[in-house]
Each structure stands twice: as structure tokens, then as C-alpha cells.
Amino acid sequence: MSRRKLPEIPNASLADIAFMVLIFFLMVSTMDTDMGLERRLPPMPPPDQIDDDTPPIKERNVFVVLVNAQNQLLVEGEWLDIKNLREKAKEFIANPDDDPNLPEKTVQDIPFFGPTPVTKGVISLQNHVGTQYGTYIAVQSELVGAINDLRKELALQKFGKPYESLDSDQQGAIKDIYPSKISEAEPKKIGGGK
Amino acid sequence: MEEGSSMSKFRKGGKKETPAIATSSLPDIVFMILIFFMVTVKMRDVSLKVHVVTPQASELSKMEKKSLVSNIYVGEPDKQYQKMFGTEPRIQLNDALANVSDIVEFIIAEREARDEAEIPFLITSLKVDEFTKMGIVQDIKQELRRASALHINYSARKKVKLD
Numbered sequence: 389m390s391r392r393k394l395p396e397i398p399n400a401s402l403a404d405i406a407f408m409v410l411i412f413f414l415m416v417s418t419m420d421t422d423m424g425l426e427r428r429l430p431p432m433p434p435p436d437q438i439d440d441d442t443p444p445i446k447e448r449n450v451f452v453v454l455v456n457a458q459n460q461l462l463v464e465g466e467w468l469d470i471k472n473l474r475e476k477a478k479e480f481i482a483n484p485d486d487d488p489n490l491p492e493k494t495v496q497d498i499p500f501f502g503p504t505p506v507t508k509g510v511i512s513l514q515n516h517v518g519t520q521y522g523t524y525i526a527v528q529s530e531l532v533g534a535i536n537d538l539r540k541e542l543a544l545q546k547f548g549k550p551y552e553s554l555d556s557d558q559q560g561a562i563k564d565i566y567p568s569k570i571s572e573a574e575p576k577k578i579g580g581g582k
Numbered sequence: 583m584e585e586g587s588s589m590s591k592f593r594k595g596g597k598k599e600t601p602a603i604a605t606s607s608l609p610d611i612v613f614m615i616l617i618f619f620m621v622t623v624k625m626r627d628v629s630l631k632v633h634v635v636t637p638q639a640s641e642l643s644k645m646e647k648k649s650l651v652s653n654i655y656v657g658e659p660d661k662q663y664q665k666m667f668g669t670e671p672r673i674q675l676n677d678a679l680a681n682v683s684d685i686v687e688f689i690i691a692e693r694e695a696r697d698e699a700e701i702p703f704l705i706t707s708l709k710v711d712e713f714t715k716m717g718i719v720q721d722i723k724q725e726l727r728r729a730s731a732l733h734i735n736y737s738a739r740k741k742v743k744l745d
Contacts, residue, residue, distance in 0.1 A: 522712030529639035
């Protein structure tokens with residue numbers, strides 16, 4: 389029996405093969421994690437429902453944001469730049485001085501806080517059919533941001549911790565005080581045609 | 583002359599080739615990168631026929647369970663499809679361009695593909711181009727309400743802060 393040494397498998401091309409597989413994965417992959425604004429749509433009203441059985445909401449409790457086809461904002465009847473929207477929305481929701489023009493509050497019993505005045509304010513966002521989606525999302529983001537800011541402030545004030553590191557009960561209590569009430573109305577023709 | 587003699591302490595052979603860089607660990611390094619990518623990526627499951635650049639927003643939340651998400655893409659058709667479909671923003675469901683009226687069917691199909699227990703937690707992600715007009719988005723939202731797929735997510739990118 390001849391004891392010949394087995395020839396070694398050449399491995400010089402291994403790197404090339406691995407590179408090819410790597411490049412394949414680079415091509416087919418998307419790195420981005422999906423992020424976005426989460427919202428809940430209102431359910432479709434049943435067809436036999438009569439519209440007028442809901443009590444009308446008082447005007448002081450509604451924060452009306454209109455966006456027209458030129459992507460301009462009309463907030464509570466006044467032209468407003470989007471940069472100032474967050475402050476204005478925060479002022480509306482918090483209503484720190486109990487201004488009679490800003491929303492009413494009802495006292496509710498909330499865990500950790502006891503009886504606390506909770507705002508009855510609702511943000512109503514209406515847009516024109518010709519509004520740009522980018523603007524719409526920017527407005528939504530600012531409104532959600534206003535509520536998030538208030539929640540963060542309250543979390544720091546009450547628990548001395550950032551909102552994200554609270555447990556779910558504490559987060560729930562804060563959510564009860566500052567609920568996320570943004571209603572998206574169906575489109576109306578407002579402010580200028582196409 | 584003096585300098586040269588002191589250097590000769592280190593340069594013994596005088597004429598010597600620089601040694602080749604050892605490449606034997608190169609496959610290992612490449613495999614490491616490869617495995618990193620395989621772990622972190624998700625496969626692109628549809629080929630996009632519409633051009634979508636999602637808008638920027640500051641208040642974003644991450645979508646946790648990707649298996650529960652169905653995507654609706656809205657945007658201008660890509661160049662190669664513009665002859666057939668024009669340049670108006672269109673809806674893409676799965677692999678094909680669709681109409682607003684197809685959405686209810688799409689949602690039902692998405693539900694059927696899932697476990698029954700998962701159905702209440704399904705999320706519809708709207709991946710809409712930032713220059714799209716709201717009209718088409720509004721139509722989609724109405725259709726989603728009709729299909730009672732109420733949990734939606736407006737896909738967006740993280741805003742780059744300039745301050």
C-alpha cells in the first residue's frame with residue numbers, strides 16, 4: 389500500500405465565494421427597521437345609525453387643525469406655522485391656568501395620582517384632498533409629539549423617571565391623564581381648489 | 583555613513599522582500615460580516631413597482647412584529663411602468679398595482695394567511711410617498727375602515743434634527 393499524502397483542498401477561493409454570498413445578501417436585504425406613526429381608525433358607523441344621537445362637543449373642547457391644498461395650517465381659526473403647532477397643542481391639552489377658552493376638565497380617580505382633573509379636549513385634524521401626505525404626517529407627528537411631551541413632563545414630575553422607563557401601570561395612569569385623542573375627520577373641501 | 587552603520591543593526595539581510603500580507607484569515611473575516619448581515623436583515627419580499635419615499639417625522643414608534651404587518655404602497659409608478667399606468671400615484675398590494683376597490687379583498691386574503699389568534703393584532707402599514715396627495719390616502723383609509731382593519735401605521739423615517 390502506497391501511503392500517499394492526500395492532496396489538500398485548495399482554499400484560496402473560499403474568500404471569493406464568501407464575498408459573493410455576502411454581496412448577494414447585501415443586494416436582497418433592507419436594513420431599515422420599520423418605523424412609523426401608529427394610529428387607530430374609527431370604526432365604520434353602522435348604516436342604520438342616525439347621526440344626531442351623539443351630544444355635540446362644545447367648541448372650547450375642540451382643537452381644530454385644518455390643512456389646505458397649499459399645505460397651510462389654520463389652527464383654531466388662525467393661520468399658524470407648523471413650528472408653533474406643538475406649543476399651541478400642548479397649551480390646549482394641558483390648559484394650566486383653566487382658561488375659559490381652553491377645554492374643560494373632569495375630575496377622575498386615577499391610580500398613583502388620586503382624583504385628578506382630566507382634560508376633555510379633542511384634537512380634530514381635517515385636511516383637503518389636495519394636501520400633501522408629507523405635510524399631513526408632519527402635522528400628525530407634531531400633535532402626537534405634543535401629547536408625548538406632556539406625558540414625559542408629567543412622568544418626570546411625578547415619578548422622577550423618564551416615561552419610557554416606567555412600568556406599564558404607571559404609563560397607563562399617565563395615559564389616562566393625557567389621552568391621545570386625535571380625530572381624523574373625513575376630507576372636506578377647505579381652503580382653495582386644486 | 584554613521585547613520586547607515588547604526589541602522590545595520592536592524593537591517594541584517596540588506597536586500598530582503600517585504601513579506602506578503604497573510605490572507606489566511608480573510609475568509610473568516612468575510613464570513614463574520616456575512617453572518618452579521620444574515621442575522622440583521624430582512625428579505626425584501628416584494629419588488630416595488632411604485633416609487634416611495636416615506637415622509638420624515640419626529641415622533642415614531644417601532645413596529646414590533648413584522649409577521650403581523652401587511653403593507654400598502656402608494657406612489658408614482660416607476661419609469662418602466664409609466665407607459666402602462668401613467669404618472670398618477672398608484673396603490674401597490676403585494677406584487678401588483680391595484681385599485682382602491684381591491685383593498686378589502688387584500689385585507690381578507692392577508693387575514694386568511696394568518697393564524698386565527700393573530701387576526702386582531704394585524705397592522706396595516708401605509709407606505710406612502712411624501713408628495714402624494716391626501717385624496718388617495720383618504721380613500722384607502724375609508725376602505726380599511728370598511729374592512730375593519732383599523733390598526734394602521736403611517737410609515738415614516740426618523741427626522742434628522744437640525745439644531
